[in-house]
Amino acid sequence: MSPDPNDVVILGAGMHPWGKWGRNFVEYGVVAARAALADAGLTWNDVGFLAAGNTMRNGYPGYVAGSTFAQALGWRGNRVSSSYAACASGAVAVDQARAQIQAGRCDVALVVGADTAPKGFFGPLPGERPEDPDWVRFRVLGATNPTYFALYARRRMEQYGATPKDFATVKVKNSRHGLANPNARYRKEFGYDEIAESPVVADPLRLVDICATSDGAAALVLASAEFAARRDDRDRHVRIAAISTVTPQYPNTYLDMPDIATDSGVGAALPERSFRDSIAAAAYEEAGLGPDDLNLAEVYDLSTALELDWYENIGLCGEGEAEALLHSGATTLGGRVPVNPSGGLACFGEAIPAQAVAQVCELTWQLRGEAGERQVDGARVALSINQGLFGHGSCVIATR
């Protein structure tokens, strides 16, 4: 049987470890790219298309990351793309690479995301820009990213009776998951007492509830199913079953970063699903799979409390049931559907354009059975999901 021309396979995954190294982001990206190519048994000379996630805080090379990495790896005249979708940039780059393969324009594509992050809170880009909502929220309200995370966390407490202890339980879980991950920045087990001593940043969230900003890089090598079928390592191939990069539907009456107000519900029917629910729903629809099929998930735990929201958004449980699911152990390694077996952002911190690519690296290693001590036994279906500010959804479902 000839392979489906729409099938795209992950042949290689690689990272530069996350940390606060202070080097040029291009250096990290090249390390990750070479690691992914070596993992695939290929070289840069085999790559027909390079898709990169951009970074906004490293000058012009970051805005044209595709050509920046192509130059660093050595100009070969191949085609590139440079995508920015905030936290979803990496998934958009994966989608760009997949589309080029599906269109028959190349057999092998390389995806790279890398970042060098400033210390402390992310701020807006410099300059006085009253027409930029990201500037306005900092200038006028002091509404940092943790402010929004805290509003979501407090909402869970008010609506569902969640407690700071529930949020701490997410931290305890993820810190254990990441202990054995060689690419994680924080490999340290957290207990409840230590979490309770962490300073409050934005009530109810403490410093250890909120993900740090990190340096790091991740890369993937994708190939057409036809190309992959000619190789003798088929037991290591992971299939991309779906990529969702949807935006919200009007009117989006849920508070999303960086806006200081939602859409108005007047004059239009509310969408059938919330934005975050719709990100996963689009991926499930494309894959022909549902939440019950998942063996693991990597979700964007910008805060501990946000991980609980994602349980509901991806359908692991109903609204208001995430705390019970967490405490049942279902989302812990060894449970029914481990969430963030990599350790998540709690152990990595966020390297914006690399993070969604890193999520897919973890899916790849898990589905191959190469995740070592954090391996989810018998994993066959895995999902990664995140949301970039300004309305970028991203979700990838991979299978083996």
Added chain:
Amino acid sequence: MSKARVPVIDGYFTEDGGQARLLGGRCGTCGAFFFPKQYSFCRNPACGAPDLEDVALSTTGTLWSFTDNRFAPPPPYPAGEPFEPYGVAAVQLDEEQMIVLGQLARGTDVAALHAGQAMELVVEPLYEDDDAVHTVWKWRPA
């Protein structure tokens, strides 16, 4: 002589006649509200009317969520020395069916707040320099 009170951002709110009001846009065709007005046209994809009316939004709503920021944000937030923590509230406006963020009025007891309680709009200083008192809209329990 007292300093002038100047909005920290133009076109978002007024305190004319001592009454705090948020300034938004309203579509005369589909009825949707927008805050800030941001664009000259309606963003409802089923409408797309070419212009919006200027409108003052409701001055009361119900509390959706809230937090208390304990660390100084980066610029361009005008954090003073020493840094003064501040609350932020997300308030649901009934008529407009939208959530609007604002800082909590100074002195609000964050620990006593709960979702669903009535809130009202005020205008207060955000910071002060040699030339003026720079004001912003805030929410306080009604």
